[in-house]
Amino acid sequence: MKEQGYKVGYLLRSSITGFVVGTKVTEEEAPTFGALVKAPFGDSIWIYGLIHEMHVDDDGTVLQIATTDAIADAVIADNRKNRTVPLEISVLTVGFRRADAISHLLPPRAPLSLDVVWRCTDEEVSQFTERFGYFRHILRNQDLPVAELLAAHLQLTGPAHGAGEAEWRRAASQEIITLLRDDYQTLMQVLGALGDALPRTGGGK
Amino acid sequence: MPVDYLGLRQQAKEAAGKAGAELELVKLRRAEAGALLSQHANNLEDIRNKVRAAAAADPRLRCAIPTTEPLDQPQPEPAVPETFTLIASDGSQINPNNHEPMHYFLINLGAIEFLGGTNAAPKVHTRTDLHFAEYTTSGSVTEEQVNLKRDKGERLLLAELAAQASGSPIITLNDGPLELWGDKLTNTSESQSFSEDLAEYLLALDELHKVGSATAGYVDKPRADLLVRMLEVVHGSPAGRPFRGVTDAMLLKNILGFGERSAVFAVQSQSAARYTEHRALHFFYLNVGRVTPWLARVETPAWVAGDKQQLDSLHAVLVEQTKILGAHAYPYVLHRAHEIALVKFEEHEQVSNMLISEMRDLGIQPGELSQKAAAKRMRGRRRHNP
Numbered sequence: 001m002k003e004q005g006y007k008v009g010y011l012l013r014s015s016i017t018g019f020v021v022g023t024k025v026t027e028e029e030a031p032t033f034g035a036l037v038k039a040p041f042g043d044s045i046w047i048y049g050l051i052h053e054m055h056v057d058d059d060g061t062v063l064q065i066a067t068t069d070a071i072a073d074a075v076i077a078d079n080r081k082n083r084t085v086p087l088e089i090s091v092l093t094v095g096f097r098r099a100d101a102i103s104h105l106l107p108p109r110a111p112l113s114l115d116v117v118w119r120c121t122d123e124e125v126s127q128f129t130e131r132f133g134y135f136r137h138i139l140r141n142q143d144l145p146v147a148e149l150l151a152a153h154l155q156l157t158g159p160a161h162g163a164g165e166a167e168w169r170r171a172a173s174q175e176i177i178t179l180l181r182d183d184y185q186t187l188m189q190v191l192g193a194l195g196d197a198l199p200r201t202g203g204g205k
Numbered sequence: 206m207p208v209d210y211l212g213l214r215q216q217a218k219e220a221a222g223k224a225g226a227e228l229e230l231v232k233l234r235r236a237e238a239g240a241l242l243s244q245h246a247n248n249l250e251d252i253r254n255k256v257r258a259a260a261a262a263d264p265r266l267r268c269a270i271p272t273t274e275p276l277d278q279p280q281p282e283p284a285v286p287e288t289f290t291l292i293a294s295d296g297s298q299i300n301p302n303n304h305e306p307m308h309y310f311l312i313n314l315g316a317i318e319f320l321g322g323t324n325a326a327p328k329v330h331t332r333t334d335l336h337f338a339e340y341t342t343s344g345s346v347t348e349e350q351v352n353l354k355r356d357k358g359e360r361l362l363l364a365e366l367a368a369q370a371s372g373s374p375i376i377t378l379n380d381g382p383l384e385l386w387g388d389k390l391t392n393t394s395e396s397q398s399f400s401e402d403l404a405e406y407l408l409a410l411d412e413l414h415k416v417g418s419a420t421a422g423y424v425d426k427p428r429a430d431l432l433v434r435m436l437e438v439v440h441g442s443p444a445g446r447p448f449r450g451v452t453d454a455m456l457l458k459n460i461l462g463f464g465e466r467s468a469v470f471a472v473q474s475q476s477a478a479r480y481t482e483h484r485a486l487h488f489f490y491l492n493v494g495r496v497t498p499w500l501a502r503v504e505t506p507a508w509v510a511g512d513k514q515q516l517d518s519l520h521a522v523l524v525e526q527t528k529i530l531g532a533h534a535y536p537y538v539l540h541r542a543h544e545i546a547l548v549k550f551e552e553h554e555q556v557s558n559m560l561i562s563e564m565r566d567l568g569i570q571p572g573e574l575s576q577k578a579a580a581k582r583m584r585g586r587r588r589h590n591p
Contacts, residue, residue, distance in 0.1 A: 061540065067531035074319065075529055075537065077326035082317075083544070 006119040008037050009089065014110040017137075018093050019049065021117045022086035030054075030087065034152025036120045036128060037091055039111035045098050047107045048120070048128055049091035050153055052144050056087055091117070092141065094134035104133030125160035129168070132175040139179055139186075146186060150176060151193035158198075169198060231450040238448045238456055241436045246276040252439055259438045260473050266443065267474035268434035269453075272487070272510065274468035276432075280489075282464030282524050283517035288322035290372040291522055293538035294362045295380050295546045296355040299553050300348045304578035306571040307560055308345060309337045312355050314362050315545025319538050320372065321522065327538075329545055332362060337560070350398055356385055357402045357409075364409035367418045374518045375418040380539050383422035383504035384477060384486055403479060410484050414508050419515040423523070425535055427502040429453055431472065431488070453490060454500040461492035461500065464524045469510045483508040491520065493527040493534040501527075 008031055009023030019039060023030055031037060031051060038046045058066075062079060065071055079085065096107035111117075120128070128134075138149055154172055161168040173194060180187035245252060249271040260266045274280065294316040301310045314332040339346050356379075363377040385406050387399035413420045432453040437443045457467055467490040477486045487510035490500050503523065509515045529537035548556075561571045574582075 061530070061544070064531040064533055065529060068529065072529070073324035074321075074327060077324065078317075078319075078541065081326040082329045082541075 006031075008117040008119055009086075011039055011111055011113055011115045011117055012086075012088065013113070014039075016093065016106050016110050019047075019091050019111055019117070021089040021091060023089065024081070024086065030089070031119045032152070032156065034149055034156050036094075036125050036153075036157065037117050038097075038120055038124070039091075039115050039117045041096075041107065041109050041111050041115075045096055045107065045109075047093060047096045047111050048134075049093045050138065050149065051089055052092045052149050053090035054087060055090075056085060059085070089117075092137060092144065094137045095128065097128070102128055102130075104131065104137075106137075122160040125157055126162075129157050129160070129172075132172060135172075135175060135179060139176075147189040147193035150190055151197035154194065155197040227450065231455070234448045235451045235455050238433055238436050238451050239459075241439060242277050242432075242456065245436075245439050246278065249273070249276075252276075252435065255438050256435060256473050259443050263443070264475060266434070266438075267431065267472075267477075268438060268443075269431040269470035269488075270435070270473050272469050272471055276468055277460055278468060279461050279465035280468070280520070282466075283521045285521040285525050286321065286374060286518050288320070288372055289374050289376060289518060289522060290370045291319040291321055291376045291378065291526070291538055292363055292366050292370065293317055293319075293378040293380075293536065293542040294359040294366075295539065295542035296359045297543075297546045297548045298351050298355050299548055299556060300351055301346055302578075303345065304575035305557065306574050307337070307557070307564075308339075309335065309560060310339075310346060310351050311335050311548065311556055312351065312358055313546050313548045314355075314358050315542050315547075316362050316366055317538050317541045317545060318366060318370065321525075327541070329541075330362070330366065331545060332358070334358070335556070347395065350395060353385065353387060353399060353402055356381070357406050360385075360406055361409045363418075363420070364412040367413055367416050370416075373417075374515065375416060376519055376522055377413060377418045377420045378523075378536065378539060379422050380425075380543065381422055382424060383420070383506065384480070386476075407480075407484065410480075410506060414483055414506070417515075419509050419512075419519040420506055421509065421519055421523075422504040423536060423539060424502040424504065427452070427454055427490075427500065429502060432456060432470065435470075453502070457490050458492070458498040458500055461490065461498065463492055463495050463498075466491045466503075466520050469505075469516070471507075471510075480506070491523060493524060495528075495534070499534050 009021040012020045012022045014020070021037070033051055033054065035051050036048060037051060038048050041047055061083070062085070065075060065079070093106060095102065095104040097103070135150075138144060138146055138153075154169060158165040158169050176190055176194075177187065180190060252271050256266075256268060256270050294314060296312060296314045298313065299309075299311040301308055312334045316330040318328040318330070320327065336346070359379050363379060367375050367377050385403055387396075387403065410420070430448075430452050433448050433451050433456060434443065437446060437448055440447055461467060469487050469489045472486045472488065480486050483506060485507040486504060487507060488502050488504045491503055492498050492500055494500075501523075503519070505516070505519065509519060523536060526536035526538060527534040530540060564571045
């Protein structure tokens with residue numbers, strides 16, 4: 001499947017519920033925590049996901065270098081640019097698109113190794129997040145930093161809705177409150193994080 | 206069957222007991238050799254004459270020859286040049302294996318070009334050469350011949366990159382001695398191949414000389430006793446080996462402070478005689494251990510040994526490089542060159558599979574894995590998981 005836009009990296013491993021992307025640690029434009037990305041499956045399906053984790057593994061060389069008093073810039077550049085130390089980006093699958101139909105169900109298949117993973121355009125972000133069914137994938141996952149992820153996602157996604165940003169945020173916050181009405185502890189955490197991320201709306205208005 | 210640990214423990218006890226006594230003896234010999242070094246520190250001409258005479262009596266003598274610096278005088282770490290180009294190379298290989306379905310070997314060379322005084326990421330280079338179904342008149346290519354080709358390739362790559370390098374000074378570094386070793390190559394075909402490789406290597410050295418590169422071989426944890434052998438000549442009993450067991454590093458480790466190098470020495474040996482005039486082999490020891498002494502031997506050709514500016518640049522840059530990896534006092538660029546060059550076990554498997562696949566595509570049936578190799582690859586016992 002052809003795509004124009006910003007390439008996040010190559011898919012390293014995947015399952016139905018998520019995938020991991022590898023990219024160079026120097027990629028300054030790499031998308032951030034909470035951003036919506038997509039991986040292709042075949043010619044007609046895009047699998048969408050939210051970035052929920054990024055990590056860089058160490059190795060013996062890095063550990064040794066880190067013990068020195070001052071590290072030369074050239075050595076840092078060598079380790080970031082030349083050594084095979086990828087930035088691993090973990091993505092939570094939140095839905096898929098077949099032709100023009102967007103679904104917030106899990107995709108029928110997992111994406112394949114070395115597929116290119118792309119950052120979504122504002123238009124795609126707006127279309128995919130028009131409804132909030134995908135929130136359940138975030139909220140059911142106990143291992144994720146749910147509050148921080150939702151706050152970052154709402155902060156990043158709002159501008160994609162243009163003039164409807166404030167309304168979208170209000171509706172999204174309302175949906176979260178409804179979904180978490182039986183989980184007071186998580187709800188308070190999420191509202192607190194939203195308050196930090198969205199000071200104007202404060203998780204509501 | 207596992208190792209016979211019961212029997213081994215008794216052997217280990219005996220070995221440790223013997224080692225203690227031997228170490229005491231070596232300590233005494235080291236003290237005596239150290240005293241001789243101080244006593245003759247300035248008798249350079251006299252020592253040169255003695256070595257010359259001893260070499261005439263025993264052409265196989267391999268020892269150090271003093272140049273111009275007093276034997277026991279440490280040389281302080283010079284200032285690091287503001288800018289420099291440091292190029293290091295290393296190599297690894299897949300050796301030919303008669304148990305594999307095909308006769309092939311592969312040499313992988315890695316190099317790194319570090320631009321000192323800049324923030325730029327170093328440039329990295331890789332060269333991979335596959336040699337398939339290559340035989341000599343005496344049979345298959347041997348592991349020794351592959352090692353030789355790898356060593357030669359590392360040094361040729363340095364010459365190639367130094368010729369393209371900008372910036373000054375240019376310093377090139379390989380892991381191990383500067384001398385190309387061919388002494389294990391015994392039959393006619395191997396000797397012929399060594400002569401050809403050596404000729405190519407000498408030309409590469411000339412190229413490095415032409416571009417004014419401070420060229421060196423870096424030997425970590427050296428076991429050599431070239432200096433000690435020289436003192437045995439001074440002692441008057443080179444054949445009796447009165448200082449047996451003492452290494453040059455043991456002799457110098459309490460003399461050289463961190464960052465200091467020893468005097469520069471030339472080399473007396475039959476094989477070193479292949480390196481004449483500006484290529485003549487020299488060496489010095491360098492203490493790169495900040496907390497406890499850790500000596501490396503640095504081999505250079507005559508054109509570097511005789512040029513104070515080049516020698517100082519090499520000395521200073523090496524000390525700086527050994528600081529980068531923290532507690533592991535080893536030049537960063539050599540570590541990186543090794544990383545770049547290393548052929549991992551999985552890559553070995555992939556190369557073999559690629560060759561088999563290409564042969565089958567052409568309708569050629571590859572050979573068979575030997576029964577022995579196949580048996581070694583049998584799966585180990587598995588755990589039963591109910």
